[in-house]
Amino acid sequence: MGPIFSVRDFWEMLRRRWTVILYVTVLGCMVSLWVALRQQHLYQSTEVIQVTRPTIADDLAKSTVEGSSARRMQLIEQRLMARGTLLDIIEKFALYADLPALTPTEKVVMLRNAVSITGVAAAREGFADDGTISVLTITALMPTALQAQQVASEFGQRTIELSVASRIEQARETLSFFAEKEAAVASQISTLEEEISAFYTANDVAQPGTVEFRRSEIATINESLLDIAREKILIRRAADQASATERPATAKRMLADFAEQLATLDAQNSLLNQRKSELEAALQTTPEVQRQLGVYSRQMQALQGELETISARRNEAEVGFRLETSRQSERLTVLEPAALADYPSTAARKKKALMGGVASLLVGLAVAFGLELRKPVLRSAVQMERETGLAPVASIPVLDVRKHQPGRIAAWLRARRKPRAQKLAQR
Numbered sequence: 001m002g003p004i005f006s007v008r009d010f011w012e013m014l015r016r017r018w019t020v021i022l023y024v025t026v027l028g029c030m031v032s033l034w035v036a037l038r039q040q041h042l043y044q045s046t047e048v049i050q051v052t053r054p055t056i057a058d059d060l061a062k063s064t065v066e067g068s069s070a071r072r073m074q075l076i077e078q079r080l081m082a083r084g085t086l087l088d089i090i091e092k093f094a095l096y097a098d099l100p101a102l103t104p105t106e107k108v109v110m111l112r113n114a115v116s117i118t119g120v121a122a123a124r125e126g127f128a129d130d131g132t133i134s135v136l137t138i139t140a141l142m143p144t145a146l147q148a149q150q151v152a153s154e155f156g157q158r159t160i161e162l163s164v165a166s167r168i169e170q171a172r173e174t175l176s177f178f179a180e181k182e183a184a185v186a187s188q189i190s191t192l193e194e195e196i197s198a199f200y201t202a203n204d205v206a207q208p209g210t211v212e213f214r215r216s217e218i219a220t221i222n223e224s225l226l227d228i229a230r231e232k233i234l235i236r237r238a239a240d241q242a243s244a245t246e247r248p249a250t251a252k253r254m255l256a257d258f259a260e261q262l263a264t265l266d267a268q269n270s271l272l273n274q275r276k277s278e279l280e281a282a283l284q285t286t287p288e289v290q291r292q293l294g295v296y297s298r299q300m301q302a303l304q305g306e307l308e309t310i311s312a313r314r315n316e317a318e319v320g321f322r323l324e325t326s327r328q329s330e331r332l333t334v335l336e337p338a339a340l341a342d343y344p345s346t347a348a349r350k351k352k353a354l355m356g357g358v359a360s361l362l363v364g365l366a367v368a369f370g371l372e373l374r375k376p377v378l379r380s381a382v383q384m385e386r387e388t389g390l391a392p393v394a395s396i397p398v399l400d401v402r403k404h405q406p407g408r409i410a411a412w413l414r415a416r417r418k419p420r421a422q423k424l425a426q427r
Helices: 007-016 018-038 069-080 083-093 104-114 145-202 208-245 248-283 287-325 349-374 381-388 408-426
Strands: 043-052 115-121 133-142 331-336
Touching: 007 018, 007 349, 018 349, 043 145, 069 115, 069 133, 069 145, 083 104, 083 145, 104 115, 104 133, 115 145, 133 145, 145 287, 145 331, 208 248
Parallel strands: none
Antiparallel strands: 043 133, 043 331, 115 133
């Protein structure tokens, strides 16, 4: 500690430097009192918002709003702290009206610093953290208790409104996307069907339903031809038998009847064969036509599969949109509304003034100690023996000669008169 090695040395330092300590302490107390008087009290108000889980379980009806609640709350906070929103709140409640010299930018900065939004994470399920928030706390520090309550309540209300609007908007956009996609795929299927129909017409190809009908018709014709062939065989046998067993006149008459029946069957056979040839010609296609038909078939299957998937997704999006509009999904509710503060949250002025006085006293002691270090002087026999190891033979006490000197005012007057006397002697 330099020249201070004992309590006695410390007291001696206080006796020698008491004026410096007094001046520094008084000056510091005056500054502390001025700062305490200029301090403006701030009142704190807090609104607590709870993040409520969906009413209907996700397994039964899932919402289309994805992402963690922490990320959504972060986006909402960014929108709340935007310049336009803050200026609207400042104008609505006439904040900082007693400070007309402030610019809008400075007011926005002050309001941003005065409002804080913090979230409390929900309890984890297992080892995974899904980023879910259970409670959202909005705190406002304002010059008056009413302004603090109004600002905290306004931020809470806007947070709930933005949450609802953003969730509904996201669900609406999802539903609109899948509805537009479904309409586009349906239009593609309709266009493809028209193209396929035009291709069948241009290449004289039977439609898929007509192919089965024509094949079944060919099978029926084949059966009819077999029946005709059997009847012809039976008629010929009967003619042969009649020629062998009947009288010539009777046999001639019967053979004429059999010939007429065979002619009728031949005409039917010819007609059926012609119809069968036409049907078989209609069913025959070239390899290029078959290849194009395969391409059309694959395209139609792909579009129909895509349409089924999109239709299912659109149904899910519609369910999610209904959940959001009916407020059955995740929502924000006010758990604890903002209340009027009974006391200011800042420290008391008396306490600050007292702390400033104590700090001023410590600074005065530090200044006195610095002066002692600046001019280290051996002031007693104990200090000399401690520093040099030599004991002084004799010590002369300090003599206060100020008692025998004239007063300071008289000495100052004589010092003022002496230059005047010299000037008069020179003249």
